[in-house]
Amino acid sequence: MKNGHRARSEGTQSGHGLVFDSVTKRFGGNVAVRDASLSLDPGEQVAVIGPSGAGKTTLLRLAAGALRPDAGTVTFSGSNGAGSTATLAYQGETLVDRRTALSNVLTGRLRDLSWLRGFIEPLLPAHPEPALERLDAVGLVERADVPVKSLSAGERQRVAFARALMQDAEVVLADEPTANLDPSSRRNVIDVLDNALDGELLVTVLHDVDLALEHFERIVGMADGRVRFDSPASAVTDDQLDALFAAGASTPNTDTGRTGRKREGEAPVPRYV
Numbered sequence: 001m002k003n004g005h006r007a008r009s010e011g012t013q014s015g016h017g018l019v020f021d022s023v024t025k026r027f028g029g030n031v032a033v034r035d036a037s038l039s040l041d042p043g044e045q046v047a048v049i050g051p052s053g054a055g056k057t058t059l060l061r062l063a064a065g066a067l068r069p070d071a072g073t074v075t076f077s078g079s080n081g082a083g084s085t086a087t088l089a090y091q092g093e094t095l096v097d098r099r100t101a102l103s104n105v106l107t108g109r110l111r112d113l114s115w116l117r118g119f120i121e122p123l124l125p126a127h128p129e130p131a132l133e134r135l136d137a138v139g140l141v142e143r144a145d146v147p148v149k150s151l152s153a154g155e156r157q158r159v160a161f162a163r164a165l166m167q168d169a170e171v172v173l174a175d176e177p178t179a180n181l182d183p184s185s186r187r188n189v190i191d192v193l194d195n196a197l198d199g200e201l202l203v204t205v206l207h208d209v210d211l212a213l214e215h216f217e218r219i220v221g222m223a224d225g226r227v228r229f230d231s232p233a234s235a236v237t238d239d240q241l242d243a244l245f246a247a248g249a250s251t252p253n254t255d256t257g258r259t260g261r262k263r264e265g266e267a268p269v270p271r272y273v
């Protein structure tokens with residue numbers, strides 16, 4: 001990813017991309033995202049880091065259109081034209097354990113009709129080829145017929161990513177795709193993400209700062225709802241990181257370390273949105 005072979009290739013200057021313009025999102029009296037402005041280009045791979053409660057997940061949910069900002073705007077302009085948001089994928093559900101990897105990936109086509117899946121699925125035509133292609137892209141085509149409950153945590157993550165790819169979205173949003181994985185599996189999942197992408201914008205929330213710095217070209221640091229920095233990984237300094245996590249530590253609901261898990265006893269839940 002850090003080779004940046006696809007990064008910033010087209011650019012928002014061409015009119016394409018995901019743009020947060022002075023976005024604020026509140027939950028009651030709690031300001032989850034404050035006056036955030038970001039311009040993310042097609043083909044970029046961006047890691048969002050910061051302490052617990054910083055607003056990272058809220059930022060992704062705003063990007064997915066699952067939340068509306070209280071102030072400011074979030075716009076996505078895809079290759080189909082300015083102002084299009086239709087290509088943003090939302091896929092927050094977990095995998096269905098008893099179903100095979102292939103079946104789980106096939107349901108990615110149903111997008112936001114998730115509540116209809118139970119009714120529609122039996123009627124789906126048997127065209128597994130696109131789903132098999134996605135499973136191949138994440139290195140799991142041989143395991144297509146295995147129920148996901150029999151897969152390892154890393155393999156399940158790869159199935160979830162293949163399912164997200166089935167939506168043919170121009171933006172893929174991943175919330176902690178490496179949660180609950182050991183360090184080598186984390187790297188493997190990030191490498192798989194990188195190899196499977198084909199020009200999509202990837203925005204990933206990562207708790208593992210070292211992994212983010214190692215694998216992503218662009219890093220957005222958030223704390224206390226604010227974007228504290230937005231810079232190439234190579235330019236992120238230890239002082240910036242210390243300040244980022246110190247800022248989080250001074251706010252309520254912030255008991256995580258730089259590379260640590262979330263609250264004690266509460267594992268982060270990985271999601272693709």
Ligand SMILES: Nc1ncnc2c1ncn2[C@@H]1O[C@H](COP(=O)(O)OP(=O)(O)OP(=O)(O)O)[C@@H](O)[C@H]1O
Pocket residue numbers: 027030031032050051052053054055056057058059253262
């Ligand atoms: N649906 C919600 N209702 C009320 N408050 C919320 C909701 N979602 C998020 N918040 C609050 O908004 C703030 C930002 O939450 P968010 O989940 O975006 O942070 P985060 O950086 O993703 O944290 P973590 O790393 O722990 O997942 C927190 O104070 C959180 O409690």
